Amino acid sequence: MLYREAGQYKTSYAADEAVFALREDRIGLIVVLFVAFVVVPLTSHDFMLQAVLIPFLVFSLAAIGLNILTGYTGLISLGTGAFMGVGAYACYKLTTLFPSVNIIVWVIASGFFSAAVGVLFGLPSLRIKGFYLAVATLAAQFFLSWCFIRVPWLYNNNISGAIEVPTRTLFGVPVTGATATSLTRYFVVLTIVVAMTWFASNLVHGRIGRMWMAVRDMDLAAELIGIRLLPTKLLAFAISSFYCGVAGALMVFLWYGGAESAVFDVNQSFFILFMVIVGGLGSLTGSFFGAALIFILPIALRVVAPALGLPLHPSTVEQLQYVIVGALIIFFLIVEPNGLARLWQIGKQKLRVWPFPY
Amino acid sequence: MRSPTGNEIAAGEVILAVENVSLAFGGVKAVSDISFDIRKGEIRAIIGPNGAGKTSMLNVINGFYTPQQGRITYKGQTRAKMRPHEAAIGGIARTFQNVALFRGMTALDNIMAGRSLKMRSNLFWQLLRYGPAMTEEVEHRRRVEDIIEFLEIAHIRKVPVGVLPYGLQKRVELGRALAMEPDLLLLDEPMAGMNLEEKEDMSRYILDVNNFYGTTIALIEHDMGVVMDLSDRVVVLDYGRKIADGTPDEVKRDRAVIDAYLGVAH
Numbered sequence: 001m002l003y004r005e006a007g008q009y010k011t012s013y014a015a016d017e018a019v020f021a022l023r024e025d026r027i028g029l030i031v032v033l034f035v036a037f038v039v040v041p042l043t044s045h046d047f048m049l050q051a052v053l054i055p056f057l058v059f060s061l062a063a064i065g066l067n068i069l070t071g072y073t074g075l076i077s078l079g080t081g082a083f084m085g086v087g088a089y090a091c092y093k094l095t096t097l098f099p100s101v102n103i104i105v106w107v108i109a110s111g112f113f114s115a116a117v118g119v120l121f122g123l124p125s126l127r128i129k130g131f132y133l134a135v136a137t138l139a140a141q142f143f144l145s146w147c148f149i150r151v152p153w154l155y156n157n158n159i160s161g162a163i164e165v166p167t168r169t170l171f172g173v174p175v176t177g178a179t180a181t182s183l184t185r186y187f188v189v190l191t192i193v194v195a196m197t198w199f200a201s202n203l204v205h206g207r208i209g210r211m212w213m214a215v216r217d218m219d220l221a222a223e224l225i226g227i228r229l230l231p232t233k234l235l236a237f238a239i240s241s242f243y244c245g246v247a248g249a250l251m252v253f254l255w256y257g258g259a260e261s262a263v264f265d266v267n268q269s270f271f272i273l274f275m276v277i278v279g280g281l282g283s284l285t286g287s288f289f290g291a292a293l294i295f296i297l298p299i300a301l302r303v304v305a306p307a308l309g310l311p312l313h314p315s316t317v318e319q320l321q322y323v324i325v326g327a328l329i330i331f332f333l334i335v336e337p338n339g340l341a342r343l344w345q346i347g348k349q350k351l352r353v354w355p356f357p358y
Numbered sequence: 359m360r361s362p363t364g365n366e367i368a369a370g371e372v373i374l375a376v377e378n379v380s381l382a383f384g385g386v387k388a389v390s391d392i393s394f395d396i397r398k399g400e401i402r403a404i405i406g407p408n409g410a411g412k413t414s415m416l417n418v419i420n421g422f423y424t425p426q427q428g429r430i431t432y433k434g435q436t437r438a439k440m441r442p443h444e445a446a447i448g449g450i451a452r453t454f455q456n457v458a459l460f461r462g463m464t465a466l467d468n469i470m471a472g473r474s475l476k477m478r479s480n481l482f483w484q485l486l487r488y489g490p491a492m493t494e495e496v497e498h499r500r501r502v503e504d505i506i507e508f509l510e511i512a513h514i515r516k517v518p519v520g521v522l523p524y525g526l527q528k529r530v531e532l533g534r535a536l537a538m539e540p541d542l543l544l545l546d547e548p549m550a551g552m553n554l555e556e557k558e559d560m561s562r563y564i565l566d567v568n569n570f571y572g573t574t575i576a577l578i579e580h581d582m583g584v585v586m587d588l589s590d591r592v593v594v595l596d597y598g599r600k601i602a603d604g605t606p607d608e609v610k611r612d613r614a615v616i617d618a619y620l621g622v623a624h
Contacts, residue, residue, distance in 0.1 A: 012496075013495075013496045013499040013500060013503070014492065014496050016499075017492070017495055017496065017499060019487070199485045199486075202484065202485055202486060202487035203484055203485060205487065206484045206487055206491060206495060207474055207477045207479070207484065207491075207494075207495075208481070208484050210463070210467055210470055210471040210474065211471070211474050213460060213462060213463050213467070213471075214460050214463070214471045214474075216460075216462070217459075217460035217461050217462050217463065218458050218459065218460055218461070220422070220442075220458060221454070221458040221459070221460070222460075222471075223441075223442040223443050223446075224420065224442050224443075224445075224446055224451075224452050224458075225446055225451075225471060225472050225474060225475065225534065225538060226443050226446030226447055226474060226475035226538070227443065227471075227474055227475075228443050282462065
């Protein structure tokens with residue numbers, strides 16, 4: 001009874017083309033946004049915001065970025081970490097060169113630098129596909145990682161070789177640096193992530209999204225209906241890298257508060273790729289699920305053991321956490337190879353016909 | 359069941375002319391020295407035994423292959439080389455022998471994708487999914503719904519095509535080609551693997567497309583009954599060479615065609 005489409009008649013194509021065509025979906029979205037913008041800030045303490053929710057949102061954004069490239073356009077990339085790094089270093093350079101400009105402007109602008117680098121390394125994608133493309137993007141990853149270490153100009157010749165985030169304010173309230181409260185940071189990250197998710201959702205439901213998926217599913221047929229492969233793939237690289245770049249800038253400026261080049265190494269790329277695969281290729285909701293499972297679950301496990309009063313040594317908990325998360329990932333992939341997003345869809349389908357089996 | 363306009367076509371304007379085209383892969387000659395033309399508004403069948411070079415011929419026409427020799431004139435323009443998307447812009451649509459749908463997308467999205475070329479709204483409005491982008495989306499949806507109604511696939515419009523039965527997939531693929539509003543429609547074995555009823559349905563769609571939209575159709579098909587009933591003119595290939603060209607009745611009586619299909623005593 002909770003989730004029914006019976007009786008909801010769409011009387012125009014515009015209503016049928018809506019992203020959330022069902023009333024229940026719209027209510028669900030409003031509830032989620034209400035919780036995120038009102039309930040969470042009222043109830044959460046610093047640890048929750050700073051160590052769980054802000055990183056979760058940042059990873060979700062990066063996962064959406066990679067999902068646009070890998071899930072929607074079918075191009076495997078192992079350069080996500082490097083593209084995030086480009087965003088972070090670009091933002092750092094921009095804000096130290098032009099300190100008077102609003103930091104939010106630079107966070108968004110850094111996405112364009114990342115997009116440009118993404119397009120450059122996306123050029124081979126016209127000729128190579130699949131694993132070979134993955135190797136080509138891996139080259140981008142290593143090259144950019146090398147730049148982050150070997151080009152001192154990028155981190156303003158800092159002796160430690162790290163980025164140190166300066167304090168920047170928005171309407172007089174510090175949003176980055178040591179004095180910014182986690183609540184302010186949470187609101188900034190949340191607003192950017194919600195807005196960019198909305199844009200991504202609009203894109204993938206329209207003409208451009210269909211062109212990407214056409215290229216993913218059958219590139220020959222896509223070419224035949226008039227889709228030019230290179231511009232379409234490069235657009236996917238640009239937008240994907242834009243999202244990753246903004247995620248990288250947010251990661252350093254609003255979460256870490258400072259970072260070394262090691263943050264953007266190939267492990268980060270794999271980390272995001274796992275989120276996308278576990279969450280569901282070609283699903284924006286899945287990107288959030290994936291980020292939640294891969295990032296929040298280990299933290300939850302760490303909290304659960306002491307809460308249950310189990311007399312476990314912290315290092316044992318650490319080990320157990322890897323075992324359990326690993327097992328769960330394998331379990332989910334066996335149960336549903338198409339990711340958590342597919343499970344979510346099946347759940348909705350079951351609710352639709354409930355209490356009947358079909 | 360001949361096209362009612364059959365006689366006018368005989369003198370019609372040539373939309374596509376293939377002259378002395380040869381195509382080889384390494385030492386293997388797929389197509390050698392073939393010439394034929396397709397006139398505006400006709401249904402032109404290309405037949406021949408397996409491996410005769412029929413599909414290669416279609417691939418040459420829409421730019422997947424570039425022939426080593428010969429000329430192709432389409433709508434009065436002779437070209438040496440054309441990319442598939444340029445063929446699409448020129449109004450050539452195509453279906454495949456093995457269905458080439460976008461398997462992860464719904465039937466509706468597949469057919470909507472066929473209209474990508476006609477949609478113009480820019481990235482900015484696409485990001486907002488508002489204003490021109492939404493107006494355009496609805497307008498094209500209306501056109502696509504006409505095609506969906508014509509092909510009687512309304513009940514499956516929101517189903518991912520990967521799970522559809524073969525006959526319906528073929529119909530969705532025809533729908534995607536029709537969504538491009540082509541001037542020349544290339545159909546590569548549209549009835550392969552279908553039962554009699556499905557073949558009759560598909561034949562009706564092909565004739566209707568030809569009659570109502572005036573689309574020129576080039577058709578590869580193995581079912582001789584279908585070919586003889588549908589087509590205005592037939593070109594017969596064997597081992598990459600043209601062995602006959604003419605109306606279905608002429609071709610049916612041709613000695614070389616009978617030999618090619620039934621074999622000949624040496």
